[in-house]
Amino acid sequence: MNPYLSVVIPIYNEEANIPQLWERLAKVLDGNFTGERNWELIFTDDGSKDRSLMMLLELAKSEPRIKVVEFNRNYGQHSAIFAALAEVEGRVVVTLDADLQNPPEEIPKLVAKIEEGYDVVGGWRQGREENDSVFRRLPSKVVNAITRRTTGVKLHDYGCMLRAYSREVVDAMLLCKERSSFIPALANSFAKRITEVPVAHAERAAGDSKYGLWKLINLQFDLLTSFSLLPLQMLSVLGVLVSALGMGFGVYLLIYRMLHPDRTVEGVFTLFAILFMFIGAQFLAFGLLGEYIGRIYVEVRDRPRYMVKKVHQHSLKSQATSPK
Numbered sequence: 001m002n003p004y005l006s007v008v009i010p011i012y013n014e015e016a017n018i019p020q021l022w023e024r025l026a027k028v029l030d031g032n033f034t035g036e037r038n039w040e041l042i043f044t045d046d047g048s049k050d051r052s053l054m055m056l057l058e059l060a061k062s063e064p065r066i067k068v069v070e071f072n073r074n075y076g077q078h079s080a081i082f083a084a085l086a087e088v089e090g091r092v093v094v095t096l097d098a099d100l101q102n103p104p105e106e107i108p109k110l111v112a113k114i115e116e117g118y119d120v121v122g123g124w125r126q127g128r129e130e131n132d133s134v135f136r137r138l139p140s141k142v143v144n145a146i147t148r149r150t151t152g153v154k155l156h157d158y159g160c161m162l163r164a165y166s167r168e169v170v171d172a173m174l175l176c177k178e179r180s181s182f183i184p185a186l187a188n189s190f191a192k193r194i195t196e197v198p199v200a201h202a203e204r205a206a207g208d209s210k211y212g213l214w215k216l217i218n219l220q221f222d223l224l225t226s227f228s229l230l231p232l233q234m235l236s237v238l239g240v241l242v243s244a245l246g247m248g249f250g251v252y253l254l255i256y257r258m259l260h261p262d263r264t265v266e267g268v269f270t271l272f273a274i275l276f277m278f279i280g281a282q283f284l285a286f287g288l289l290g291e292y293i294g295r296i297y298v299e300v301r302d303r304p305r306y307m308v309k310k311v312h313q314h315s316l317k318s319q320a321t322s323p324k
């Protein structure tokens with residue numbers, strides 16, 4: 001019998017969190033999802049260098065409802081989630097982080113919303129101030145603001161990975177072959193009814209955040225370029241503005257010269273300053289174009305997004321899969 005609920009968790013060096021994570025998950029899942037509404041749990045080991053994979057395999061041995069997707073190296077959180085999504089069998093899919101920042105106890109709340117008929121349910125983290133540093137929150141704020149603008153869906157919290165999806169949305173996402181995808185935004189583009197529920201947010205139980213500033217910047221570029229052409233269109237607007245300014249300045253200089261024919265050389269340095277400003281703007285534009293072209297290049301090469309070494313599941317199936 002197919003499970004009803006699939007819970008998807010990416011794991012990268014989380015050995016310190018796995019025991020508590022499993023303990024709390026087991027309690028919630030067994031307490032709320034039984035019989036017809038059975039659950040399955042899919043972990044992706046994203047090339048962990050610690051004992052995470054071993055621990056997951058141990059778990060899978062003791063519980064046939066656990067699947068473990070093993071990557072051959074680290075491909076990042078979103079690829080890890082994608083690989084797990086490719087394995088889901090449930091009608092409702094919930095994703096969450098392994099570090100217990102997303103309390104597993106909130107899962108039934110999200111599932112209930114899906115049952116009300118929503119396609120996507122996002123968690124909206126409450127009380128984040130106490131748990132994350134300013135340096136982790138500020139980039140998130142920017143990410144949220146830009147995502148709201150580029151995707152046109154007004155949610156408070158795109159970064160929260162405690163989310164639930166209907167199976168239809170997951171299937172649609174799996175059809176997307178692009179490499180740089182930000183799952184919450186991608187899901188929203190396939191959903192008709194989207195909602196948000198407040199969820200508790202805790203401090204990372206153990207270990208450090210796997211996201212540095214650079215990874216966040218990269219994620220932001222992914223978001224901007226894969227979900228909108230707005231930056232490219234902004235370039236044209238900028239171009240028009242700059243030419244208008246230039247023309248205005250030309251007219252001003254012309255009039256100034258006619259009024260003061262004796263002071264012709266004075267403005268040279270002003271001109272330089274303005275010229276450099278324009279050159280700067282041009283380079284910025286080149287950079288942006290380059291960003292898109294680079295991404296087109298990556299897509300055209302069409303290399304696999306990740307390599308699954310093996311999918312482990314005890315007693316039901318255990319087979320090597322071909323790369324997606």
Ligand code: UDP
Pocket residue numbers: 009010011012013014046074075076077080096097098099101208209210211
């Ligand atoms: N993660 C992953 N691959 C990575 C980085 C992170 O699978 O390359 C997982 C990690 O194990 C965790 C989740 O993604 O379950 C979120 O990571 P983290 O808590 O470090 O991110 P933050 O909470 O700082 O956004």
Ligand code: MG
Pocket residue numbers: 097099101204209
């Ligand atoms: Mg975290």
